[in-house]
Amino acid sequence: MSNAFRDLLRKVGSGNHTKEDLTRTEAAAATRMMLLREATPAQIGAFLIAHRIKRPTGAELAGMLDVYDELGPKLQPIGSSTPVMVLGIPYDGRDRTAPISPLTALLLTAxxxxxxxxxxxxxxxxxxxPLVEIWQGLGVDWTELSLDQTQQVFENTGLGFVYLPQHFPLAQKIFEYRDQIGKRPPFATMELMWCPYAGAAQIVAGYVHPPTEHMFQVALSLRGTNNFTTVKGLEGSCDLPRERTNIIGLSTPDITDESGLVAIDRLHLSSRDYGFSSHNVPCDPTEHLVADMRSVLQGKPSEMMQSAIWNGGFYLWRAGICADISAGITQAEAMFASGEVAQQLTRIIQAIESIQVRDRSYSQL
Incomplete structure (x- = not known):
């Protein structure tokens, strides 16, 4: 048993009147001890549920991110003229609305x-x-790639996927505790901000509950991250809904607010204002979702196509590729219709196959 961890557990788990928030340094120490299994299983489980009940602070989340930055994997910088966009999406997946982000990723990298x-x-x-199942259905299997192989795909195509069981097993083991306590611990909030990239990046973090956005703002500001976007998206993802007004936060890197945090410009977007219907695509079985995505890649009109264009238009603008959202929508529609996005999927599949064939050949020498 770790006595040092027990002291930190006592602070967060002492009840409504005597509980204390951890400092950034203390949160980092607790996270490190959990990931490295210096704390016992009983201590880890107790901490995760106690910390959820207490609710995390931005400083605590910053400390957790410090340790993920220290112990976790990182894709290395590539020759990109703009910051790499990192999508923070809930790891426990979707069960009500269809995920759109794979199509967004293909469009933007194209x-x-x-x-x-x-x-x-x-x-x-x-x-x-989860996203890996969607990608597998599309013919892209990230689960078998080493971090070095993923790096090569990233360099060749502009798209990378950090798969925790393969690339960050220390963090993957924590999910066993999530299942046993039956609730998302603050780790689930921290992961939305995690940046497994060693170069300049723009963090895009999805959320559900408004207080989460402020925690993002505090944690990222403390860590010196001033290029980020927050999205009150579908099921806490980065996917923009169509049935309600989108609430989006755009960081202003050179401006701080009255609290000294990186300021956020508020953006409210309604899909109706851009000619879209108010309808989200439901989360059908995975094979149906994949079939719908393939239809989009073939340029066929559908509700998923409308969501893909809506999301693509926004992110093309946010990436600085298009001057405004209307121009982004026009470009997204044209790229899906022309087959450019489908060609990008083919490039990624071919890049993975080429790397795997080459590495198998080397291993046989």
């Missing part, structure tokens, strides 16, 4: 904007469809 995604398999507490 347009020259490098992107990184990260995640795992079906996991607690939702056990919704």
């Amino acid at each position: 347009a020259g904007q490098a992107m990184i995604m990260h995640g795992s398999d079906r996991m607690p507490t939702k056990y919704g469809v």
